[in-house]
Amino acid sequence: MDKNIASRDGTSLAYESAGRGATIVLVSGAMSTGGTVAPLAARLSERFRVVVYDRRGRGASGDAAPYAVEREVEDLAALIEAVGGEAALYGVSSGGALALRAAAGGLPVRHVAVYETPYAMSSDALEERARYTEQLTAALAEGRRGDAVELFLRLTGLGEEVIRGARQSPLWAGMESIAPSLAYDDAVMGDGSVPRELLASIRVPVLSIAGDASPAWMRGAARAIAESVPRGTYRALGGQTHMVEPDVLAPVLAEFFAR
Template sequence: MSKVISRDGTPIAYERRGEGAPLILVGGAFSTGTAEGPLAGYLAEDFDVVTYDRRGRGASGDTAPYAVAREVEDLAALIAEVGGSAFLYGMSSGGALVLRAAAAGLAVPRLAVYEPPFTVREDTREDKAAYTERLNALLAEGSRGAAVELFLAVVGMPREFVTKMRQAPVWRSFESLAPTLAYDDAVMGDGTVPADRLATLAQPVLVVSGTASPGVMRDAARLTADAVPDGRQASLLAQTHDVDPRRLAPVLARFFAAA
């Protein structure tokens, strides 16, 4: 992997494949750059695709204290590395991050997101604040496994599945990435759709969701697109939050190729 140095001195590891206009893929919770590898493979037929390890993950470094602005600076460093302008795609909480990056003024002609996990109910803010407090407390005391369990419970994973996952090899990876759950939590703000911020976006934004995803996710996608002046929606038949990259890639390719 190659590395670029972010503004605060943190090395960010990335890979490039393909030729064409630069397109940076941003993963969500528990993901390193390899998670977006299959999608990158399909998109590399038409674009210069960048996958990277967000700070605190994989081969990238980390610098305390964390701030969402530092992750925006990481994207700014990657954009500068690939020529000064790039399309962005973000998965889940990575979608919330690319929306923040575009609102911060980075050179992003177009961006797309898949099911950013905003809440559609204002009365859930207290629940979100309680989750943030509990998550940070667990991480501060080094209880990474408990932090992972808390996150999985919040996203709706049945307890019996969590118990089985604890015995699986993937659990070690989850625990290693547990501190970055606080990063994703910070990116999400108070959890609601940031309509005021989204209203400042001048570029086209594509918000994609799956028809088999829970209604709250599809509603959040709709509200996100509605809040953007040039917001557009796409629905993938029979897809869930665990979207098939073979189904998603053509939708993204058409959107970015239209620039």
């Protein structure tokens, strides 16, 4: 990240941009930095000006207590102002929930696209999310960052053997370093249910995407988003999972953002 701006509360946000044309800001999800969406940015920058940034509490960006979802919306507002005063947003996973909140909050946003924002689609899933929130809060309060990462990986559906292997990975230290930001993504997701009233207030076009190789509930959540916004469209990408391939996703986003 080669540039910095200050958010409303003074938090330093690191970002970079590439390409020319209409501006698109990419919003990463949990356990991610702006670098996570860099491959997608490289493909979109052939047609647009693409901005990636490290959300607060991760990467090269700063942080400030106490956390509130409103601070992250203010971060996006400051970033959009710095790059021209208007932008489209793309958010992946819980980053999609943040992008949708920003659009509902009246930020100068032209379009919003989201990929597999993981809203719960059953009462059992909502109960699981509530348990996760309780256990995550306790783990972070007690400084058990590794346990917090484990909780998140378990929530995503990874098996215990895979999680044990992850702990031995050279990437584990980096995951622990941004573990406190898991609480931020959890807050952005609210209680985990589809926020239909908030979505109904969004007036710009919204494209909600899922991979057709992802679990049925993930596709259902993406479809529910599209159905809850006044100008929503649902799209399923053939053969894709939550780890969507940039070469498959980029043309779909480019078509939508060019409208």
